[in-house]
Amino acid sequence: MSGTLNIGRLFGIRLKIHFSWVFIFALVAGTLAISYLPTAYSGWPTPQYWITGIIASALLFACVLAHELSHSLEAMRRGRKVTSITLFFLGGVSQIEEESRSAGEEFWVSVVGPLASLVLAGLFLLLFLNFRGGNSSITALTQYLAIVNLAIGIFNLTPAFPLDGGRVLKAAVWKLSGNEGRAVTISSVVGSGVGFAMIALGVFLLFSSNQYTGIWLVIIGWFIQSSAASVRKQRDSKTALSGRVVRDAMRGDVPTVEPGTSILDLLESRMATELELAYVVVLGDTLQGLITVTDVKRVPIEARRFTWVSQAMTPASKVATLPPDAPLEEGLGILANRRIGQLVVMEDDKPVGLLTRAGVVRVMEVSNILPHESRNSETIDE
Ligand SMILES: [Zn+2]
CATH class of the missing domain: 3.10.580.10 (CBS-domain)
Incomplete structure (x- = not known):
């Protein structure tokens, strides 16, 4: 991805931030401070909304990073090389060199990400239950992070390539059919289908009351659809080159x-x-x-x-x-x-x-x- 900034290294993996991340960071913090928090917790002084919003946004991205790190560490544990993790406006991507060598490897490297998000959701839920009734900023933060991590975990399990769930689907087809090429085809076609369905639903919502959700669905659907299509194209060129030196x-x-x-x-x-x-x-x-x-x-x-x-x-x-x-x-x-x-x-x-x-x-x-x-x-x- 071009337009990225190196922010450091973790476990030997380069961490990078794409410029679109700055936009989404501000958007999350702003939405929380202006709309979500004042509705859910009235009566705070204005700076408290902003400080809580900014901390929540930072913690959210730490959670996204934890999700990506779990993919990367599992891949490294299995002997694959991970060069970088990039955070961008739709989350994160791990740059893992080489493809999975087996269906089992594909399954585990893919599934640990959503699992990490679900575990984080559980942890924040426990914290929320523990702090509820006390400091209202901490209550708001833990509640918000529990909900968002749950949403990230479930969304990523959608069986739409290139989302984690699509890779899990690919691993399953691969395991059952013994044919990786077919598994890529099936999971990426399903991915395109889900992508187009999201775009259609998004366009529909654009003409109803929920325009904000509509825009996001169109963006995410388009991203999924085009990624699925490029995976198929890559698979075709791989097939054409396989066996060649x-x-x-x-x-x-x-x-x-x-x-x-x-x-x-x-x-x-x-x-x-x-x-x-x-x-x-x-x-x-x-x-x-x-x-x-x-x-x-x-x-x-x-x-x-x-x-x-x-x-x-x-x-x-x-x-x-x-x-x-x-x-x-x-x-x-x-x-x-x-x-x-x-x-x-x-x-x-x-x-x-x-x-x-x-x-x-x-x-x-x-x-x-x-x-x-x-x-x-x-x-x-x-
Ligand atoms: Zn993931």
Whole structure:
């Protein structure tokens, strides 16, 4: 997600906040201070409504974070890598690398989130029952957090991919049919259905008295629908790429340049005639870096004569590389996640190829018109 701010690390996971979160934080605090709290608890001085509203909003996001953390920690416990958790206006997302290897793993990683929310709801309910009749701010806070966590837990159990409940549904279909591809199809189609139903209900409410709920239903329904659709699209490209390795899509005639070449030289005597977008920088057989059109563009025109490729390139330590027998899916994942145009294919510490987006797309296009074998029917179960 772009437009995010790093706020720190927890258990080795980067915590990020998307700018839309600030909007929702203010909205929750404001709604509580102006509407919910004055209705439920009359007679407080105005600052108390605001302070309670802001604390409630902060605690709510701590609860959302706890929900996401439970997903992440369960995934890490099962040996998967979690890079970050991002809070945004509809809650949180955990960036978990690699897919679940079994239906059981998918089930547990998905279900712990709603369980965490329900446990939190129970805890706040106990606190509420304990503090009721005492300090009215604490009573209001615990009551509100019990209700909201209950709602988060139940909402996330809706069997609509990509919500947790949709993943639980996927795990169930996967377990029963032994076919992950089919499980993705069924759960994402159900997800789209639920998404469209929410949009329809939201539009209906827009024309009735409950416009506020209507707008939210349309936004959430649209989010669910489009996420479910993109999961299906991703599944299709995965199917097209399954069984393929980087070698199938890479180009072996790697254009190379030496680090001591000047940028002007590279531009005038190489790029201008060869029309290449990227050059692998080598000294003998050793990878030194990668220089692309974008890097060249960044060097001011007047400095090009006296700037060397080694000064403008991405150094080898930061160049994305893969061995030729790595799955092509992994290559596509790196290109997409790091938003780069190409990666260097390395074998025995030597650059042997260049994998570009165009190369991956070519393999995908051809695979899509090939007769469909059941290539995605491998089953791994516990
Ligand atoms: Zn969740």
